[in-house]
Amino acid sequence: xxxxxxxxxxxxxxxxxxxxxxxxxxxxxxxxxxxxxxxxxxxxxxxxxxxxxxxxxxxxxxxxxxxxxxxxxxxxxxxxxxxxxxxxxxxxxxxxxxxxxxxxxxxxxxxxxxxxxxxxxxxxxxxxxxxxxxxxxxxxxxxxxxxxxxxxxxxxxxxxxxxxxxxxxxxxxxxxxxxxxxxxxxxxxxxxxxxxxxxxxxxxxxxxxxxxxxxxxxxxxxxxxxxxxxxxxxxxxxxxxxxxxxxxxxxxxxxxxxxxxxxxxxxxxxxxxxxxxxxxxxxxxxxxxxxxxxx
Numbered sequence: 001x002x003x004x005x006x007x008x009x010x011x012x013x014x015x016x017x018x019x020x021x022x023x024x025x026x027x028x029x030x031x032x033x034x035x036x037x038x039x040x041x042x043x044x045x046x047x048x049x050x051x052x053x054x055x056x057x058x059x060x061x062x063x064x065x066x067x068x069x070x071x072x073x074x075x076x077x078x079x080x081x082x083x084x085x086x087x088x089x090x091x092x093x094x095x096x097x098x099x100x101x102x103x104x105x106x107x108x109x110x111x112x113x114x115x116x117x118x119x120x121x122x123x124x125x126x127x128x129x130x131x132x133x134x135x136x137x138x139x140x141x142x143x144x145x146x147x148x149x150x151x152x153x154x155x156x157x158x159x160x161x162x163x164x165x166x167x168x169x170x171x172x173x174x175x176x177x178x179x180x181x182x183x184x185x186x187x188x189x190x191x192x193x194x195x196x197x198x199x200x201x202x203x204x205x206x207x208x209x210x211x212x213x214x215x216x217x218x219x220x221x222x223x224x225x226x227x228x229x230x231x232x233x234x235x236x237x238x239x240x241x242x243x244x245x246x247x248x249x250x251x252x253x254x255x256x257x258x259x260x261x262x263x264x265x266x267x268x269x270x271x272x273x274x275x276x277x278x279x280x281x282x283x284x285x286x287x288x289x290x291x292x293x294x295x
Contacts, residue, residue: 020134023121025081025228033088037077040092044099045070051103068107072098072267075113080271082120083243084216085225085234087278094274098267105201108264115142115154116268119161119249123168123242126234128227130172131165143182147189153256155185157249164245168238198254202262206251209269212276217243219279246272 028034049066053059073095080091118139122131143155162179165171220239227234250269254262 022129022132023135041074044073076271084275090275090278094271097270101266112264124239128229150190150192152189158182196258213272
C-alpha cells in the first residue's frame with residue numbers, strides 16, 4: 001500500500017512546532033466574555049474621545065487619546081488572562097479600573113503592557129509552547145527602545161526573566177543566550193541623571209495591588225488551565241513564578257524610574273486588582289452559598 005501523502009497546506013497548523021512565534025494566543029471570538037471585552041474596548045474609545053473633547057481638546061488629540069485608552073483596555077484584558085488563566089471576568093473588571101486611572105491620572109506608555117504580556121507568557125507558557133525567534137525579537141526590540149529612552153531596567157529585567165526561565169521545569173537552555181543578549185542591550189541603554197521621584201498615590205496603588213493579588217498566587221497552585229497549542233495542563237509552579245515576577249518587576253520599575261514609569265505600570269496594576277476583586281467576589285459568593293446550605 002502506498003504511503004499516505006501529507007497535506008502540504010497543514011504545514012503551519014497551530015500544533016506545528018515550526019514557525020517563528022510560540023507565545024501567541026488565539027482570541028476566541030465565540031467566547032462570551034471575550035466578545036464583551038471587545039465591545040467594551042470599542043465603547044471605551046468613544047467615551048475617552050468624548051471625554052477629551054469636552055475638556056476642550058482638538059479632535060485629533062481626542063481621537064488619539066481614545067485610541068490609546070481602547071488599546072490599554074484590551075491589553076489589560078489580555079494581561080489579566082495571563083495572571084489568572086482559569087478565569088476571564090477579572091480582565092473586564094481590571095479594564096474598568098484602568099479607565100478610571102486613565103481619566104484621573106492620565107495615560108502611560110501602552111508598549112510596556114505588551115512587554116509584560118510576553119514576559120508572563122515566557123514564564124508561564126500559557127500558549128502551550130516555548131518562546132521562539134519572533135517572540136525573542138519582540139522582547140529584545142521593546143527592551144532596546146525602552147532602554148534607549150533611559151529606562152535601563154527594562155532590558156535588565158528581560159534578561160533576568162530569560163535566565164530564570166531556563167532554570168524552571170521545562171525550561172529552554174537557549175534562554176540563557178537570549179538573556180545574555182538582553183543584558184548586552186542594557187549596556188547600550190541610556191542613563192537618566194535627573195532625580196527619581198515617586199508620588200504617594202502610586203505607593204498606595206502598589207499596596208492595594210499587592211493585597212488584592214495575593215489570593216491569585218494561592219489559586220494558581222490548583223490551576224486547571226491547558227496550554228492552547230498542546231492542550232496539556234500548564235505547570236502551576238511556573239504560573240506562580242510568573243505571578244511573583246509580575247509583582248516584583250512592576251514595583252521595581254516604578255521604584256527605580258519614578259512617576260513616569262509608575263504611570264505606565266498603573267494599567268498592569270489595574271489588571272491585578274481586577275483579578276483579585278473577582279476572586280474575592282467568588283469567595284464571598286461561596287461563603288454565602290455555604291451558609292445558606294447549613295441553615
